[in-house]
Amino acid sequence: MTRHAQTTAIVTGAGHGIGRAIARKLASEGAAVAVAEINEATGRETVDLLRQAGARAHFVRTDIADAASVQAAFDEAAEQLGPITLLVNNAAFTAAGDLKGMTLEAWHNEVDVNLNGTYHCIRAIVPAMRQRGGGAIVNISSVNGLRYFGNPSYSAAKAGITNLTLSVASEFGRDGIRCNAVCPGSVRTENITWAIRQQKDPQVFQKLARWYPLGRVAEPEDVAKAVAFLGSDEASYITGAVLPVDGGLTAGMNVMIDEFILESRND
Numbered sequence: 207m208t209r210h211a212q213t214t215a216i217v218t219g220a221g222h223g224i225g226r227a228i229a230r231k232l233a234s235e236g237a238a239v240a241v242a243e244i245n246e247a248t249g250r251e252t253v254d255l256l257r258q259a260g261a262r263a264h265f266v267r268t269d270i271a272d273a274a275s276v277q278a279a280f281d282e283a284a285e286q287l288g289p290i291t292l293l294v295n296n297a298a299f300t301a302a303g304d305l306k307g308m309t310l311e312a313w314h315n316e317v318d319v320n321l322n323g324t325y326h327c328i329r330a331i332v333p334a335m336r337q338r339g340g341g342a343i344v345n346i347s348s349v350n351g352l353r354y355f356g357n358p359s360y361s362a363a364k365a366g367i368t369n370l371t372l373s374v375a376s377e378f379g380r381d382g383i384r385c386n387a388v389c390p391g392s393v394r395t396e397n398i399t400w401a402i403r404q405q406k407d408p409q410v411f412q413k414l415a416r417w418y419p420l421g422r423v424a425e426p427e428d429v430a431k432a433v434a435f436l437g438s439d440e441a442s443y444i445t446g447a448v449l450p451v452d453g454g455l456t457a458g459m460n461v462m463i464d465e466f467i468l469e470s471r472n473d
């Protein structure tokens with residue numbers, strides 16, 4: 207597929223997990239991809255993978271929590287690959303915790319990286335996109351930004367990202383900029399949170415599957431497919447959308463219905 211033959215993308219946090227899958231998907235459809243990562247080793251690894259597959263790719267080191275480092279990295283990406291037409295705000299982390307155990311520092315860290323970092327990236331790209339007459343932005347939010355699933359500081363930041371998506375879509379639509387968000391449920395990655403949970407319980411993804419109407423957790427590629435669509439001209443009239451990519455998790459309360467509303471079930 208060459209849907210992204212004219213795309214030059216920046217994908218933040220593309221050294222691992224979902225970000226790497228997004229970078230590979232966009233590259234497989236013809237995009238040139240800048241991998242913007244805090245981790246130089248994994249970021250360069252992704253660039254090697256993309257180049258081996260025949261794509262144009264470039265590594266830029268950045269910490270999205272630092273606005274100056276984001277601007278420098280994005281300027282370098284545009285110098286190396288050409289004007290950026292698609293930004294995917296994927297980099298994020300969670301230390302996972304609850305409000306009772308929350309330290310002030312932990313709260314600030316998660317909001318700084320996840321919400322403020324996303325804002326820094328948008329701020330760094332919008333002027334150039336406006337000047338060129340448009341562009342697309344896809345923010346990776348989470349079901350945690352829609353409902354309570356634990357991780358309150360991460361969730362507050364993700365809810366902020368979904369609302370920021372609406373602001374960008376509304377304010378810059380006339381400049382030809384589209385901005386959308388995807389909200390994944392559980393995705394089978396080896397990020398630090400899942401690694402710890404899997405260590406405690408190797409069956410964690412299988413156990414989670416029963417909460418999902420589609421009967422499984424997501425693979426990183428499930429998210430990448432949605433991002434590739436929203437970032438492409440096929441979504442040319444879609445902006446301000448907040449799209450759950452969650453196998454139906456937020457559609458209803460299946461497990462509760464199975465347990466309590468037995469009389470209405472016919473299967």
Ligand SMILES: NC(=O)c1ccc[n+]([C@@H]2O[C@H](COP(=O)([O-])OP(=O)(O)OC[C@H]3O[C@@H](n4cnc5c(N)ncnc54)[C@H](O)[C@@H]3O)[C@@H](O)[C@H]2O)c1
Binds near residue numbers: 271297
């Ligand atoms: N895995 C899931 O179940 C899940 C579910 C919903 C949403 N998400 C979201 O998907 C995105 C990717 O998640 P993942 O599971 O692939 O995570 P991951 O930890 O595997 O990858 C995140 C990447 O971001 C990079 N990163 C972290 N902080 C950064 C910073 N300050 N500056 C630049 N890069 C930074 C990391 O080095 C890493 O390569 C995140 O936005 C996450 O919140 C994940």
